[in-house]
Amino acid sequence: MSLLVIVSLPLLAAIISWLPLGRQVAPIATLAACVTAAILALTDAMAVAAGGQVWAVRNWVELDGLGALILLLVATVATTAALFSWGYMAREREARHLRRYYANFNLFVFAMLAVPVLVEPAVVWTAVELTTIFGVYLVAFENTPEAVEAAWKYSVLTIMGGAMSLLGFIILFRATRFGAAPFTWSGLIVLAPKVPLNVLTSAFFLILVGFGAKVGLVPLHTWLPDAHSQAPSPVCALLSGVKTTLVLYVILRLLPILNATGRIDVDRWAIVVGLVSVGIAAFLILQVTDYKRLFAFSTVEHMGIILTAAGLGGAAAHYGAVYQILNHALTKSFCFFAAGTALLTVDTRQIAEVRGLIRTSPAAGAALLFGGIAIAGAPPLAVFLSEFSILRSGIQQEHYFATALLAAFVIVAFFGILGHLNRMVFGPAALKADQAVPVRLPMTCLLTLVLAGIPIVVLGIYMPAPLHRLLQMAAQGLAS
Amino acid sequence: MGHFTPLLISLNSLAAGVFLLSAFGLLATRQMQGCVRFFRIQSLAVVASIFLIAIEMQVSDLIAVGLVDLAIKPVLIPWLLRRYVREELFRRREIEQVFNIPSSLIVALALTLTAYFLAAPLPVAAGAIGEINLPVGVAGLLLGTYTLAARREAVTQLIGIFAIENGSLLAGIAIAPRLPLVAEMAFPFDMLIIALVIGILTRITHERVGTTEVGALKSLREQGAAK
């Protein structure tokens, strides 16, 4: 039952936000809904980690380890994004636009929360399509020509991906003809050995291509830097942090199904596709000119890392993959919050125009630097640990070539990100700094930065036992 | 229904033929109105195929799906497009495209051949009547993708997406005629929402960017990025 409550809370908040009740009602309602959903999600996740069963409608709305992790992440990042929005969007003068923003925000969160709790693949497709559609307005919110162009490219490419994957999901349904299991993720794993190979492979490839476009895997990634940089920063945090992860989660659900047939080496495909994305993204990071695009390309890179890790196989690599999902969601959202704070300070997205940020605004500069270091994978922060565990498991599995490539790409990206950020944060104060009136950063933004930053530091040093159990259960969801 | 079967199979073949023809028509037409018209014909062909397979396989769910599709695709979606995309965009007669029409048609031919070979290994649940849906549906999918890539106009890109969904649905009802009703109903409503959102987005694009030639938008790039 709690699952249905979690999903319907943002719906309620959306309706409240829509009503003309004053400027502060919408953000508070959104925040309240997200916090409640996060708390409920935490309880459910802990229940699952302890070995219990959480479900609302048998074979339609159920929660397993992997789903619980994703649900928890969505709810957490939604909460921090809602908190950040409160201060960030307060600049928006028209109350009507603000209400529409929050209404869409809540609908977006609603659709995202629905994806991990649904276990029937066809409705999962519908939920993912809904997330795409609700995101369109948010991406175009700034209403500049660039934002509208970004929204157009985003919608066309992702909806096309969804349309292509539709056939894949219908083919997947065909598998239920060959056994007695229900049409759910776990049911498909049970059925897999008896299903003809061409059914599963054709479905897999259609969904890989279609949803790969939605994740931003190369070569269908062209919309991602545009959309994830032109949207308002809290929305970028949601998009990069959880939405792409959600779509990747759906692709990852297919891997154990195909592995269960025992007749096809789909892991190899996962490694290849993942490595291509990591490599191209790493090199594109080097030539970026806009710091939000920098973080967006980093998202593409991390999606590739997660896919490669899932393909490397073995319990350790799967654990590394879900660990990376967790860390990426938290860290990337923090990065975008930092970018949003910096944007408030210097009012430009171009890296070349920002210098000496640490002098102009210590908070923004420190946050940006911290976020950049964290996402690049420097110790002793969270992302370093997960990437390291992935590389170690790769060597253990004897995938030497793949692991070496992965390490090389990650190092390239590391230097790229740090190089750009170094120039931005340190160095002599930039031209804009002279005429810049010191902007007073909203309290909620600063609060969000602190709240979002704490887990990144903590998780780099210490892993709480319940979380460890949750990650293990999630990793089991990747194994067949 | 045994002795009706050959007739139903024949009519289904006819529907598939009309579907394929309209998929080609999408590529061969120069006018915006022509695109919408061919999309309507294509949707009607898909609905006809849904009804025929529903009668032959005696699946009552599919009839409901067919009715919903009939209401949404040929009727509501063009109406939505007219309402939200400005009239002047429809009156424009020429659509910008990347290749000229004869070359596009030859590519379309190659795609149809590819579709036949791609669809060969796929399983058909609907028996003899559904055999033709698969290659034609996959061809519709590929041709829709090509329409999307080769056209620069906003509305035609949207119609390309719908063509992809039409193709997926046509192949899908042959592969899985007994998909749960909930899931089947979700597809046309999803298309409706997409039409609404993209229609509004097109109007906003026209207002902010000044043109709906969205394929030619290139301001967001590394080298020449504007603020």
Next chain:
Amino acid sequence: MVRSIGFNLLQVLFVVGLAPLVSGVLLRLKEIVQSRRGPSIFQPYRDLRKLFNKDEVVSEHASWIFRFTPYVVFVAPIFVATLIPVLTSYPLFFAFMGDMLGGGFVLALGGFFATLAAVDTANPYGPMGASRTRMVGFLAEPVFMIVFFTVSFVAGSTIPYIVQKHWLDLPEFFAPSHLLLVIAFLMLILAEAGRIPVDNPTGHFELAMIDESKSLEYSGTGMALMKWGGQMKLLVLICILLNVLVTPWGLAAGQSLVEVLVAAPLVGVKILVFILVLVCIESSLAKLRLFRVSEFLGTAFITSVVAMITGVLRF
């Protein structure tokens, strides 16, 4: 055997006699659709009679080709008419003289001579129209070829009488390749017979003429033969489409004279239905600009190739 030859002659007379009527009905219906009264449907007969009684004026620059061509243009469709099923559904005496490909070549022969004659006269508009006709012709050739090959492959023979039996059973009739073939051939008829959207048959503007230009310089008997030949060419193409490609309904199946005579009005009804379709097409489209004609015929080509693919691969 005598009966067979007799029916063949009857068939030829049917084609020769009906051609001007088809043309007249077509023109009259088009005019009615445009809210005018239009000429009588027997007007083409009166025109032909008038032209046969007039003197001929021949340019002094013209050679023997100019005088020879009207006869070629008149005879070619007659020759093809002996090869295709017009009234009967079983092969007649001359049926095996040539197959569909041969028929196509003979029609092309008529067109070839018409083009030569147009160039022959040193009239500036003649060669212009002739070059345009050739352009349309060479773009239409691949479509002809592919349609004939597909039909032959699917039906297992190149003789029109045998091919037509293939479409009798229902699954074949509704197969996608059949529909696409019919549409491709329809577009071909529009191009070869010079109808809208390729060319305006009632236009008087020489600069825009494509097919009409072949008869610009003719007068008297020559003009009559050219006109009649053009009308017969249209009728022959219609018969190929209706009786060979679409369906053999209405054709006589038995050997008696009565049956064959009854088949004539039935086929006439079929032709009338097609004329209605043609009138709809002509009234709702505009003439294409010249460089768009290649797109039109390109689309016809692609349609025929898709028909071939779906037919050969047995979708």
